[in-house]
Amino acid sequence: MKRILFLIIFLVIVVPVGWVLFCKYEGEPPIADISLPSQYLKQSYEINMTATDNGAGLKHVTVSLVQKDNEKVLLDKSYPPSSILSLFSDNITLSDNFIIPVETRKYGMSDGQAVIRIVVTDYAWRKWAKGNRFYEERPVIIDTVAPRLQVLTSQHNISRGGAGLVIYKLDEENVQSGVRVGDNFFPGYSGVFNDPMVVTALFALDYNQGPDTRIVVEVRDPAGNETKRGFYHYIKDKNFRPxxxxxxxxxxxxxxxxxxxxxxxxxxxxxxxxxxxxxxxxxxxxxxxxxxxxxxxxxxxxxxxxxxxxxxxxxxxxxxxxxxxxxxxxxxxxxxxxxxxxxxxxxxxxxxxxxxxxxxxxxxxxxxxxxxxxxxxxxxxxxxxxxxxxxxxxxxxxxxxxxxxxxxxxxxxxxxxxxxxxxxxxxxNVFINPVEWWDAAWIKNNITSKIESVKEQIQ
The missing domain is CATH 2.70.70.10 (Glucose Permease (Domain IIA))
Structure with missing residues (x-):
């Protein structure tokens, strides 16, 4: 009889308590899977993150943007405390997904280095019930200043279906730049001059684009800051034969x-x-x-x-x-x-x-x-x-x-x-009129003389 009573006590009390203690004292920290779209905090920047704890369940998730002593909390979420019974129910939260917007301009932070700090804790009883902890810092760069440019060429005459050239100077490296002609974009290149900040861009009007076509130089830095600068140009219309x-x-x-x-x-x-x-x-x-x-x-x-x-x-x-x-x-x-x-x-x-x-x-x-x-x-x-x-x-x-x-x-x-x-x-990706490129005078006036003029300027 005593053996049966002991067995009942063991099965009813000791085994569940042991199971609870085993689960509650689990030592696996939570996991945070973070996806940053870029190291630069761009406009419309969003952090995608999944927090997971397959043991005692999630307790708290915090995501902050930190620059020196300035901290901006981007996410602060707590989860209901779990009970012993939660081990046998669906009350604990094992995983959660987040899309966290970052609006740098509103936080009063200066351009430069910063970190994204992620802290996730669970409901384990370790460390005096403080739980297991995930901690990570991801370095990022705050950049809110748009790049600047200076157009170095002065005359830009272009015909419908023809080409032109503009040369400009940038004030920062690692930017994307070129000429926007209507919906077409023509990249600029820094390989023509010794100064890598001096960029050469050939651009064109296709046969459908006339004198009302908008032409601007566009510059975009890795943070998404953009500058658009118009420059003097004259578009000559042209009729093509049937x-x-x-x-x-x-x-x-x-x-x-x-x-x-x-x-x-x-x-x-x-x-x-x-x-x-x-x-x-x-x-x-x-x-x-x-x-x-x-x-x-x-x-x-x-x-x-x-x-x-x-x-x-x-x-x-x-x-x-x-x-x-x-x-x-x-x-x-x-x-x-x-x-x-x-x-x-x-x-x-x-x-x-x-x-x-x-x-x-x-x-x-x-x-x-x-x-x-x-x-x-x-x-x-x-x-x-x-x-x-x-x-x-x-x-x-x-x-x-x-x-x-x-x-x-x-x-x-x-x-x-x-x-x-x-x-x-x-x-x-634009077809242009070959006749221009067969003409030595056109090439000199519209291409090579501009390059030589800028070389003299920057020397």
Missing amino acids: DTLNISDGFLEFKMHDFDLGPKEPQFLTEQNPLLAKFLYINETLRQQNVETVAKVPSDTRAELMWDGRFNRLPGAANRARFADKRTYKYNGKVISHSTHLGIDLASTANAPVGAANNGRVIMAENVGIFGNTIIIDHGLGLASLYAHLSQMNVAKGDMVKTDDIIGRTGLTGLAGGDHLHFSMMLH
């Missing part, structure tokens, strides 16, 4: 079989005129995809001016289509499609050798849909030249080329109706 192309059955029979559209091919067979339906898809949908593909390539650029003087055009070639021609396509006298020609077509003799327009680095050499065999050369600062419809490509990505080095031969690959070279100039 051009009508008549699509014949002979052209469709000649070119459409060159394009293998894979799974999409069967859908054209159900159309009344399968070849015409395929042409419309190629000229509109595929064209847009291909233009987007090549427009991304000039972002692979070097922060140096690699070209020298004017850009060369295909020798002895006649212009067959101009930059930004507004093309209307007709079939049997009916308008069927539209496009904009983003380069200049040059034709001389079949399979004519094509030389590099200027010094640079090959950043693409592959077949690209309507462009056919295509080579793109980076000339530095985001400026690139494109050579399309080639029958032959003699260079590969990564090759360095000099002016007039033979990079390929003209052809009719892609959506070309006859042997020619499609030549384009691009500035980052």
